[in-house]
Amino acid sequence: MRKKPRVERCMRCSRRWRGADDWNSVWKSGVLTGLLCPDCQTPEENAEAEINAVGLDYDRMHKREDGHWYVPEKDVI
Ligand SMILES: [Zn+2]
Numbered sequence: 001m002r003k004k005p006r007v008e009r010c011m012r013c014s015r016r017w018r019g020a021d022d023w024n025s026v027w028k029s030g031v032l033t034g035l036l037c038p039d040c041q042t043p044e045e046n047a048e049a050e051i052n053a054v055g056l057d058y059d060r061m062h063k064r065e066d067g068h069w070y071v072p073e074k075d076v077i
Contacts, residue, residue: 010037
């Protein structure tokens with residue numbers, strides 16, 4: 001089974017992502033819905049990504065069977 005995930009491109013300019021750290025990932029309810037390259041990010045989006053990242057547990061990030069990346073929310077203690 002070979003499935004190419006669509007999310008590994010910029011949502012706006014379709015540039016391919018090659019593992020760079022400065023790209024923003026866009027999450028909806030813990031599911032990765034898209035990526036934004038540094039050229040396409042607005043400062044607001046950058047700030048929003050930082051805020052969203054606070055509640056997510058990136059140590060437990062994994063690819064689900066449907067091919068979407070998933071990051072669970074941190075367990076609240
Ligand atoms: Zn872009």
